[in-house]
Amino acid sequence: MKRYDAILIGGGHNGLVCAAYLARAGKRVVVLERREQVGGAALSEEVFPGFRFSVFSYVVSLLRPEIIRELELPRHGLHILPLESTLTPLPGGGKAGNYVAQWSDHDQNRRELARHSLRDAEAYDEFGVVLHQMARIIKPILRMAPPDPASLRPRELRDLLRLGRFFKNIGDKQFNALWKLLTMSSADYLDEWFETEALKATKAASGIIGTMLGPRSPGTAYVLLHHYMGELDGVFRAWGFAKGGNGSVSAAIAAAARSFGAEIRTLSPVSSVLLNNGRARGVVLEGGEEILADVVISGADPRRTFMGLVGEKNLPEPFLQSIRRFKFRGASAKVNLALGELPNFTCLPGRGAHLRGAISISPSVAYLERAYDEAKYGEFSRRPYMDIVIPSMLDPAMAPPGKHVMSIFVQYAPYNQNGGWTDERREALGDAVIDTLAEYAPNLRSAILHRQVITPADIENTVGLAEGNIFQGELSLQQMFFLRPTPAWARYRTPIEGLWQCGAATHPGGGVMGASGRNAAYELLGERL
Amino acid sequence: MNARAIVIGAGVDALVAAHLLARAGRQVLVLDEGMRARDDEGWVLPQIPHELGLQVKVERQEPWVTVPLPQGGALELWHDMRRTVEALRRLSKRDAASWPEFCARMAILARLFEHLYGAPPANPLSVGLALRVRRLGRQAMEDLMRLLPMSVAELLDDWFECDALKGALAAMGIVHLQQGPRSGGTAFRLLHHHVGSPQGVFRPARSNLGTALRARPGVEMRNAKVERIAVREGRVTGVVLAGGEELAAALVVSGADPRRSLLELVDPAWLDPELVRALVNVRCRGVVARVSFKIAGAARMVIAPSLDYLERAYDESKYGRVSTQPYVEVLPTENAIEAHFQYAPYERADGAWDAGRRSELGELTRRMLAPHVPGIADAQAQVLAPTDLEAQAGWPGGQAYHAELTLDQALWMRPLPELARYRTPINGLWLCGPGTHPGGGVAGASGFNCAKAVLRRA
Numbered sequence: 001m002k003r004y005d006a007i008l009i010g011g012g013h014n015g016l017v018c019a020a021y022l023a024r025a026g027k028r029v030v031v032l033e034r035r036e037q038v039g040g041a042a043l044s045e046e047v048f049p050g051f052r053f054s055v056f057s058y059v060v061s062l063l064r065p066e067i068i069r070e071l072e073l074p075r076h077g078l079h080i081l082p083l084e085s086t087l088t089p090l091p092g093g094g095k096a097g098n099y100v101a102q103w104s105d106h107d108q109n110r111r112e113l114a115r116h117s118l119r120d121a122e123a124y125d126e127f128g129v130v131l132h133q134m135a136r137i138i139k140p141i142l143r144m145a146p147p148d149p150a151s152l153r154p155r156e157l158r159d160l161l162r163l164g165r166f167f168k169n170i171g172d173k174q175f176n177a178l179w180k181l182l183t184m185s186s187a188d189y190l191d192e193w194f195e196t197e198a199l200k201a202t203k204a205a206s207g208i209i210g211t212m213l214g215p216r217s218p219g220t221a222y223v224l225l226h227h228y229m230g231e232l233d234g235v236f237r238a239w240g241f242a243k244g245g246n247g248s249v250s251a252a253i254a255a256a257a258r259s260f261g262a263e264i265r266t267l268s269p270v271s272s273v274l275l276n277n278g279r280a281r282g283v284v285l286e287g288g289e290e291i292l293a294d295v296v297i298s299g300a301d302p303r304r305t306f307m308g309l310v311g312e313k314n315l316p317e318p319f320l321q322s323i324r325r326f327k328f329r330g331a332s333a334k335v336n337l338a339l340g341e342l343p344n345f346t347c348l349p350g351r352g353a354h355l356r357g358a359i360s361i362s363p364s365v366a367y368l369e370r371a372y373d374e375a376k377y378g379e380f381s382r383r384p385y386m387d388i389v390i391p392s393m394l395d396p397a398m399a400p401p402g403k404h405v406m407s408i409f410v411q412y413a414p415y416n417q418n419g420g421w422t423d424e425r426r427e428a429l430g431d432a433v434i435d436t437l438a439e440y441a442p443n444l445r446s447a448i449l450h451r452q453v454i455t456p457a458d459i460e461n462t463v464g465l466a467e468g469n470i471f472q473g474e475l476s477l478q479q480m481f482f483l484r485p486t487p488a489w490a491r492y493r494t495p496i497e498g499l500w501q502c503g504a505a506t507h508p509g510g511g512v513m514g515a516s517g518r519n520a521a522y523e524l525l526g527e528r529l
Numbered sequence: 530m531n532a533r534a535i536v537i538g539a540g541v542d543a544l545v546a547a548h549l550l551a552r553a554g555r556q557v558l559v560l561d562e563g564m565r566a567r568d569d570e571g572w573v574l575p576q577i578p579h580e581l582g583l584q585v586k587v588e589r590q591e592p593w594v595t596v597p598l599p600q601g602g603a604l605e606l607w608h609d610m611r612r613t614v615e616a617l618r619r620l621s622k623r624d625a626a627s628w629p630e631f632c633a634r635m636a637i638l639a640r641l642f643e644h645l646y647g648a649p650p651a652n653p654l655s656v657g658l659a660l661r662v663r664r665l666g667r668q669a670m671e672d673l674m675r676l677l678p679m680s681v682a683e684l685l686d687d688w689f690e691c692d693a694l695k696g697a698l699a700a701m702g703i704v705h706l707q708q709g710p711r712s713g714g715t716a717f718r719l720l721h722h723h724v725g726s727p728q729g730v731f732r733p734a735r736s737n738l739g740t741a742l743r744a745r746p747g748v749e750m751r752n753a754k755v756e757r758i759a760v761r762e763g764r765v766t767g768v769v770l771a772g773g774e775e776l777a778a779a780l781v782v783s784g785a786d787p788r789r790s791l792l793e794l795v796d797p798a799w800l801d802p803e804l805v806r807a808l809v810n811v812r813c814r815g816v817v818a819r820v821s822f823k824i825a826g827a828a829r830m831v832i833a834p835s836l837d838y839l840e841r842a843y844d845e846s847k848y849g850r851v852s853t854q855p856y857v858e859v860l861p862t863e864n865a866i867e868a869h870f871q872y873a874p875y876e877r878a879d880g881a882w883d884a885g886r887r888s889e890l891g892e893l894t895r896r897m898l899a900p901h902v903p904g905i906a907d908a909q910a911q912v913l914a915p916t917d918l919e920a921q922a923g924w925p926g927g928q929a930y931h932a933e934l935t936l937d938q939a940l941w942m943r944p945l946p947e948l949a950r951y952r953t954p955i956n957g958l959w960l961c962g963p964g965t966h967p968g969g970g971v972a973g974a975s976g977f978n979c980a981k982a983v984l985r986r987a
Contacts, residue, residue: 149674150667168652175654176946178888183678183714183936192810218935219713325687329891366848373844376711377837477678477713487671 004028004293007283007308007526009270010464010503012040015299016253016264017517018502020071023260025525031262031289032283033256034269034464038254039245040299041463041470042512044247048450050400051338053245054465056454058407059083059358059387059471061239062226062513063249064142071256078252079243081394085357088198089440099347100198101354102178112297116196128228134178135228137170142508142515143228145523146482146490157401179222182477187365189221193476201362205385208411210510212329212471214372215365217372220479226511243395249512272497273309280498283309296518297500301473302326302485303466305503309381310496319495322486327479327506330456331375333413333435337406338399338450342390343441355416356393361386361436375412380429385411403449408433413455415467421457429453472503481507492520498526534780535768537755537794538562538746538923538962541571542976543784544742548581548960549980550782557748558776560755560768562785564923567867569735571972572725574647577738583745587736594732595830596693597901603830604693621691623721632729635720635869638676642724646967648977650941650949677936681715682836692835700752700833701854704871705929705969707814708912709843710836714936720968721934731827738972758783758794758958765957768794782979784962785923786931787811787944791953796853799955802949804947811944811964812935815915815927818873820894824908827866832857832897842872849878851890857897866902868894875915875927890914930969931962943968951979952986959983 006022008015011033014345036042060080067205068078069352086102100116103109103487113121120521145158167175175267181189190200206227207220214220227239242248273296274282282292298305302323306312312320348354363369371381385484387409399405408431417425428455438444456468465472473485485505492500502520504510532555536547571710578585592605592612604620606613610629618625632787641661645651651658662670681702685695701722702715706710709715715741723731738817742749743798754771783790788808791797797805833839833856842852858869873890880886884976891910898905917928925931932944941949943966951959963969 150663164654164659172946176942179653179942180937185712188812213711215712216708217680217712218708218937310769327683369847376840478675478683483671485673487674488667 004030004291005291005295006030007032007291007296008299008502009283010034010040010299011171011254011266012299012503012516013042013253013512013514014251014502014504015040016250016257016296017067017071017514018297018299018430018521019262019264020253020257020260021259021518021521022072022524023262024389024478025521029257029262030293031257031264031265032268032270032291033266036266038047038264038266039247039250041459041465042250044245046150046474047336047452048338051403051405052245052398052453053241053336054391054407055336055406055452056334056459057246057512058391058409059240060246060249062229062511064513064518066143066513067518071253073252073256074259076252076255076259077248079248080240081243082240083353083357083389083394086202087345087348087354087357087359088202088362089345089359090198090363091439096347096349099345100196100202101348102199102202113196113199116199120194120196120199126366127193128284130177130236131225131228133174134181135225137174137178138225139229140166141481142513143519144507145492145519146484146507148488149482150488150490181225183218184221185216185218186220186224187215187369189224191475197364198362201365201368202360203362204365205368205387208368208385208511209409210332210374211474211476212375212412212414213476214369216369217381221477222477239389241394245391245398248511253514255382255514270309270312273496275310275314278314280496295498295500295524297502297524299501299503301328301466302463302501302505303328303504304464306494307503310499314496316495318456319486319489326485327432327474327476328415328467328469329474330415330459330465330470331412332378332468332470333408333410333429333456334454335408335430336452336454337408337448339406339447340406340449341438341447342445343447344443347440355390357389359388361388361440371412375414375426378414378416378418380413380417380425380432381411382432384413384433386433386437388437408437415456415460415469417455421455426453426455426458430457440495454488454511472505473509475510480509484509492523531829532556533558533778534782535560535776535778535810536782536784536961537742537768537790538564540565540784540923540962541739541742541973542963542979543782543963544739545577545581545973545976546782546784546980547740547748548745549977550983551747552581553984556781558778559748559750560753560770561750562754562923563752564921569737571733571970572917572974573734573736573738573972574974574977576647577973578866579979581745582736583741585736585738585741587734589730590829593730593829594697595828596697596834597830597832598693599834601979604697606693606697608727608730611820613729617691617694620693621689624689624691624694627688628729630866634669634672635723636728637665637722638673638720639726641673642720645725645940646724646971646974648967649951649978649982650943653941654734655891674894675855676716676720678713679716680711680713681719682710682721682840684716685836687874696833696835696838697831698731699836699839700831700858702856703839703843703856705817706935707816707846707874708935709840717936724971733777733970736972755785755794757796758790758955760799763799763954763956765955767964770867780957780959780983782959782961782983783925786813786925786962787948787960787964788813788925789923790958790960790962795955795958801954804905804945804954805943805949812933812938813926813928813931813964815875815918815924815929816872817918817927817929818870818890818915819913820868820870820891821911822868822898822902822905822908822940823865824902824904825864827859827861827902829861830859830901832901837838846872846874849874849876853893855893855897857864857894859898861904867896868977870894875919882916887912887914887921888943929963931964932968934968935971939968951982
């Protein structure tokens, strides 16, 4: 029987990244994927004949540039098409010009913002500089394996000291600015800078994505930074859309992993982790096949990994408790549309450059907050926040000639919808999305050829993400860094010797970043392989 | 140069600062602007009575809280752990079993904050603080890291199932705050209000500290309204009163809120424009109205029946509306009761606070309390809207803590990192109000820390 150095459970992007790095270091690695194709939530599928969709995650914003470089992803087929703009249509009459846009061209952007507020046009540049600075400061943290602050082991102490020095070195001023970002609400933070409601709301929206928090809830400002991390890396424009959909991100990573010698087996669902004297020795597939390895690395979420694959009886109670209170709370849904023609926005009619960028339905902070209010009590938002892209505008191969695909990220759709997610409620959510959007683009309804609505429950069922949380667990401050997924086990290890984790539920998590997978691989290579 | 020190305001913090300065040999003049809220609430730092030789009476009510239950009767929580557990057992066996451990774990964290509150804010990256936190042990460290950014709702959901208990505790996470129990950072505030109380008690004690300080000789008191603080060449030279009279002083300690102290009383031209901008951004949104009824003999009581109830009350205030189902806390005084009404936004979406809107709020409070307070139907009500509290108590924007106590405006960030050590960029001008560390809900500690800083500097 073949013996591996490492088994990766789950072929999501983090699992693939981890496998690629291990294989690159000469390890014998196998990736076991339950479904017929790898990618997890980074997946392209021909949902309707001729129409290809990035079914779940839909943009590439945060994929770490070092991963793109080190795994030579462009050589393996990754091609990123930049998204150049964000359009926020405003409600009320649908008059032409009734919108706020952000353009990547500096002068164009300034002119546009000055149309709404001279002060904001001024502040925009300074805001960008401050957030860029902050993003640069935080970047080394993304590459760090979080130390255990309560441990007395020399290695942890050394890393803690290093971390302390790191924060000392960035200086009081920057440290305090960072603290503000971590602890403030995005609405309050943006109030300090801007006055145009739609601009504030569109920026604030990035702070609530994937999270059951409203823009006025403290802890949402930090995610504003993520936008500036993506835009940071001059070498390669990392804020954009993958040619062929997000499945090609996974495909490129998988190709890289294979080129280093990793084996990837699809349709190989793992049923449990094989334990021997409390140590992980391999896995058992659902068919009964046993595969042995020195280490087992799970890319699945902690609930699935520990409650499902390891089993509660094999884990200490305090640890189980901390996994039980890890918050998933999926908050987002996805609507994928096949369109016979392009949407025509009354505020900016015709086929313009704006359709090649993102379109954000976020007219005001109060609008987003209202959407959240409904979800707090278990109802999906009747007038939701939406982040829309039309991938076929950038990559015509996504749809038949002259036709288009539209990807709509929708929030809030709570996993714990009152009465549960039924087919009826799924369609009602789809209707709410279309009704809201049709107010801005009246031709939308007649343009729709097919519609796919994906609720958090659907995400859980198809991809396996617990409660449909797109980040494998909420990215809130109490679940970050050395608390992710749980204190003392943030360093990609687990209480089971030989069992490791590499999914987005570990630091830094979330957003097709790949950093969790890379960090876990480095941590493993440094320690035992 | 004049050696006289002037203290602006006669709140608890200002008085503590004044008496400590006087005790150190300064000639102190307190300018009582007549703006005073009830100042008998909050933990008294033990160093204050000790150093000033004051007899401070701390009043601890039994039960420390009464929560009316929807099915009738009330949940009563006591200083005596066993009695509380007994009371909880009637509602939930699980909660009764969790209560002692919850209290013990919270108390360990509260002890840490007791230490931090009796000194100027510690540098978050100091070795001393790191070691102190590490000495707490693994469990407490994990609790601390998790709890600080958390919402009080998540914290309580982790521990308990009984709505009445969760509501009563969550109230301390949101009191005087424009946030709901599901907002991040509110668990920290529950802890903040637990500091100084015995294990298992989550309401600040009441004391006669204010009265005792006012009765204490040693400082000169004068009723006067300050018009501005005089500055020459970056140094304080005195204050100018509303009538135009100028009082010279080389040291001015302001108990007024940071924004008024530095942007209204001082000519902002003396300040760095960046600091001015940061001061303008200090959040101080008032959300509380006070309603008093002339009626004796009511119990201390909280109307906050569940987390969702509080959250819904907050929802309305986000859009500038008064909660139709507010969080109400009843504080009995000698022959009246005072009701804390939250949320009543300072800025209403439908216009200014006028007599009609005040009385509407008073009647709503009366209706809310009627089932629990016999005789309230005929009692005379007096309503203080947030705007009144601003005018009468000097609460900027109606905010009792002068600067909202949130993580980004707490500890070394309070009210701003540049001002957190009580000194201002103007030589000889210091801040001592609740807008500084440790801030509102703790009686006199800001004044104590400020006076100590002034004296160390001298």
